[in-house]
Amino acid sequence: xxxxxxxxxxxxxxxxxxxxxxxxxxxxxxxxxxxxxxxxxxxxxxxxxxxxxxxxxxxxxxxxxxxxxxxxxxxxxxxxxxxxxxxxxxxxxxxxxxxxxxxxxxxxxxxxxxxxxxxxxxxxxxxxxxxxxxxxxxxxxxxxxxxxxxxxxxxxxxxxxxxxxxxxxxxxxxxxxxxxxxxxxxxxxxxxxxxxxxxxxxxxxxxxxxxxxxxxxxxxxxxxxxxxxxxxxxxxxxxxxxxxxxxxxxxxxxxxxxxxxxxxxxxxxxxxxxxxxxxxxxxxxxxxxxxxxxxxxxxxxxxxxxxxxxxx
Amino acid sequence: xxxxxxxxxxxxxxxxxxxxxxxxxxxxxxxxxxxxxxxxxxxxxxxxxxxxxxxxxxxxxxxxxxxxxxxxxxxxxxxxxxxxxxxxxxxxxxxxxxxxxxxxxxxxxxxxxxxxxxxxxxxxxxxxxxxxxxxxxxxxxxxxxxxxxxxxxxxxxxxxxxxxxxxxxxxxxxxxxxxxxxxxxxxxxxxxxxxxxxxxxxxxxxxxxxxxxxxxxxxxxxxxxxxxxxxxxxxxxxxxxxxxxxxxxxxxxxxxxxxxxxxxxxxxxxxxxxxxxxxxxxxxxxxxxxxxxxxxxxxxxxxxxxxxxxxxxxxxxxxxxxxxxxxxxxxxxxxxxxxxxxxxxxxxxxxxxxxxxxxxxxxxxxxxxxxxxxxxxxxxxxxxxxxxxxxxxxxxxxxxxxxxxxxxxxxxxxxxxxxxxxxxxxx
Numbered sequence: 001x002x003x004x005x006x007x008x009x010x011x012x013x014x015x016x017x018x019x020x021x022x023x024x025x026x027x028x029x030x031x032x033x034x035x036x037x038x039x040x041x042x043x044x045x046x047x048x049x050x051x052x053x054x055x056x057x058x059x060x061x062x063x064x065x066x067x068x069x070x071x072x073x074x075x076x077x078x079x080x081x082x083x084x085x086x087x088x089x090x091x092x093x094x095x096x097x098x099x100x101x102x103x104x105x106x107x108x109x110x111x112x113x114x115x116x117x118x119x120x121x122x123x124x125x126x127x128x129x130x131x132x133x134x135x136x137x138x139x140x141x142x143x144x145x146x147x148x149x150x151x152x153x154x155x156x157x158x159x160x161x162x163x164x165x166x167x168x169x170x171x172x173x174x175x176x177x178x179x180x181x182x183x184x185x186x187x188x189x190x191x192x193x194x195x196x197x198x199x200x201x202x203x204x205x206x207x208x209x210x211x212x213x214x215x216x217x218x219x220x221x222x223x224x225x226x227x228x229x230x231x232x233x234x235x236x237x238x239x240x241x242x243x244x245x246x247x248x249x250x251x252x253x254x255x256x257x258x259x260x261x262x263x264x265x266x267x268x269x270x271x272x273x274x275x276x277x278x279x280x281x282x283x284x285x286x287x288x289x290x291x292x293x294x295x296x297x298x299x300x301x302x303x304x305x306x307x308x309x310x311x312x
Numbered sequence: 313x314x315x316x317x318x319x320x321x322x323x324x325x326x327x328x329x330x331x332x333x334x335x336x337x338x339x340x341x342x343x344x345x346x347x348x349x350x351x352x353x354x355x356x357x358x359x360x361x362x363x364x365x366x367x368x369x370x371x372x373x374x375x376x377x378x379x380x381x382x383x384x385x386x387x388x389x390x391x392x393x394x395x396x397x398x399x400x401x402x403x404x405x406x407x408x409x410x411x412x413x414x415x416x417x418x419x420x421x422x423x424x425x426x427x428x429x430x431x432x433x434x435x436x437x438x439x440x441x442x443x444x445x446x447x448x449x450x451x452x453x454x455x456x457x458x459x460x461x462x463x464x465x466x467x468x469x470x471x472x473x474x475x476x477x478x479x480x481x482x483x484x485x486x487x488x489x490x491x492x493x494x495x496x497x498x499x500x501x502x503x504x505x506x507x508x509x510x511x512x513x514x515x516x517x518x519x520x521x522x523x524x525x526x527x528x529x530x531x532x533x534x535x536x537x538x539x540x541x542x543x544x545x546x547x548x549x550x551x552x553x554x555x556x557x558x559x560x561x562x563x564x565x566x567x568x569x570x571x572x573x574x575x576x577x578x579x580x581x582x583x584x585x586x587x588x589x590x591x592x593x594x595x596x597x598x599x600x601x602x603x604x605x606x607x608x609x610x611x612x613x614x615x616x617x618x619x620x621x622x623x624x625x626x627x628x629x630x631x632x633x634x635x636x637x638x639x640x641x642x643x644x645x646x647x648x649x650x651x652x653x654x655x656x657x658x659x660x661x662x663x664x665x666x667x668x669x670x671x672x673x674x675x676x677x678x679x680x681x682x683x684x685x686x687x688x689x690x691x692x693x694x695x696x697x698x699x700x701x702x703x704x705x706x707x708x709x710x711x712x713x714x715x716x717x718x719x720x721x722x723x724x725x726x727x728x729x730x731x732x733x734x735x736x737x738x739x
């Protein structure tokens with residue numbers, strides 16, 4: 001099976017078969033990263049632009065490493081060092097980039113829907129590396145990959161996503177991704193952080209963390225941003241960690257084979273306790289490792305590659 | 313010079329409804345005549361407009377438009393806006409004061425009227441600001457503004473958050489018998505929202521604006537209207553709660569009137585899918601339940617007026633990230649067609665349509681209109697059955713920001729006459 005989409009914009013637009021193709025390809029790619037010479041010539045001569053309007057460390061580096069391991073030429077542009085600070089619009093920047101014929105543009109932007117706009121404006125493949133509160137499909141794919149790797153299968157699992165669902169593109173993409181692959185998703189957090197109509201994405205809602213994580217096969221904690229206190233979403237970090245944080249005690253009451261995930265960066269001691277981050281159930285670093293594999297698979301597939309066509 | 317509008321169904325609510333001929337002499341309505349009285353045979357020099365099968369109405373008034381002059385002439389000028397109005401079937405428009413500089417003093421009002429005079433097309437009745445610079449802090453000089461030609465006051469685009477200022481504005485405007493037009497929005501609740509709060513916003517990752525951001529202020533303004541025994545006109549009603557509040561207030565005799573725009577009774581929040589910035593406006597497109605309530609409000613008279621909130625923007629403001637795109641769509645050249653859809657769908661009658669697009673805005677603004685002998689011949693002719701495809705590339709407006717481009721629709725304004733002069737004829 002070949003991947004026929006030009007862009008990867010969100011999880012809604014990927015079919016189950018396409019998701020499986022990406023994950024299967026990612027498992028093959030993962031092997032490249034443990035070789036002594038971590039490089040294959042697959043994307044030699046391809047240009048990948050990493051266009052980050054919003055600060056990012058892990059996602060940008062993950063894409064950069066993925067591109068380099070496939071021998072693509074990758075370059076990073078940060079909004080702060082580009083013409084955007086001179087007042088150039090996204091449309092103009094996109095057309096300027098297009099004139100230099102990049103094959104793939106990886107876009108991170110604080111406004112939802114920006115990758116969709118860019119995809120309409122340019123011929124290059126657009127990969128959404130996170131747009132506002134909307135979507136973060138490569139994060140969801142690496143989470144799916146990690147869970148499938150640990151559990152064998154996604155279908156039938158119970159996934160609890162805890163925290164600020166309102167502001168989280170990771171939550172949205174994971175709700176869509178996991179339910180699409182047959183898992184049951186429950187979200188929990190303070191009602192101030194549960195957006196209206198989230199059930200329409202396929203998740204059930206709870207305001208009680210203990211209830212949500214009981215019987216969960218996977219607990220995914222979301223990062224809490226301190227500045228949300230200003231818009232009255234929660235009173236203090238202290239109270240948040242008590243009522244909604246993943247404490248050691250809560251983990252003790254969870255399933256004995258539970259997996260604990262976090263998209264990072266982690267606020268130790270706020271949404272997740274110190275010892276839980278480093279504890280035996282945590283697969284947070286596996287997520288990071290698989291991130292490179294998933295992004296290699298995506299760069300390869302949107303470039304026209306096929307599974308079993310020989311990654312090297 | 314004599315003009316005869318012949319064979320059309322003339323609808324002037326409360327005055328006449330029937331197939332009659334209208335004889336126009338020197339820009340004024342000279343006579344309403346029974347059909348076939350033979351004026352045209354009386355001599356040469358009678359220009360005959362065949363209106364058979366069409367609706368002839370007192371000039372349509374759009375009491376809520378944004379012309380971008382002075383300040384943003386690349387989006388719309390007074391002249392291009394007036395031409396768009398004429399082509400959309402309107403004989404009069406009321407431009408809102410959020411120009412640059414703001415229409416908050418007599419000089420700007422006079423400037424607008426001077427430019428409108430040069431354009432010499434539809435009638436322009438400027439709405440001046442409630443507060444200096446639309447800043448919500450101090451009252452404008454209503455006396456001077458009235459003298460300069462302002463017809464109403466509004467801080468449209470900005471709500472008047474300070475309730476004391478709003479109270480005083482209502483009281484003070486009462487002294488001049490001029491209405492306050494209120495843009496109802498609680499900014500704390502609207503916060504950084506860009507679309508209707510709900511499942512669509514949530515799935516698209518866009519910040520939402522709850523219905524309560526509007527209805528809280530509608531209820532406040534109704535309370536202030538009762539307190540001050542004045543009158544208030546609520547702009548661009550978009551929510552079911554607002555409709556309910558206005559309906560209840562009217563029942564108790566509060567002098568509140570209200571308008572909605574064609575997009576609120578035609579579209580829902582679903583139109584923003586694919587991040588369509590041409591469906592982004594403030595207030596935002598709401599849910600289908602809200603749309604249903606707006607239709608009911610139009611049908612039972614809770615909503616008095618259809619006004620477009622014509623808001624021209626160039627692609628520079630629209631072909632950008634969704635949350636950064638400017639609010640608003642153009643409406644002058646699609647309003648009659650979209651409103652006629654209400655008639656075809658049985659929501660309102662043709663008479664109801666004329667009331668909401670001519671008679672009621674005239675009443676609210678204190679304009680003397682109607683099809684009676686002696687009045688200026690401000691007349692719109694509508695063909696309710698003319699089917700066509702909306703083509704924004706042919707618009708007179710300088711802007712193209714409409715979600716209705718390419719729509720197949722039935723019914724159109726076909727002729728616009730102001731003071732006896734034909735400004736637009738579809739032929």
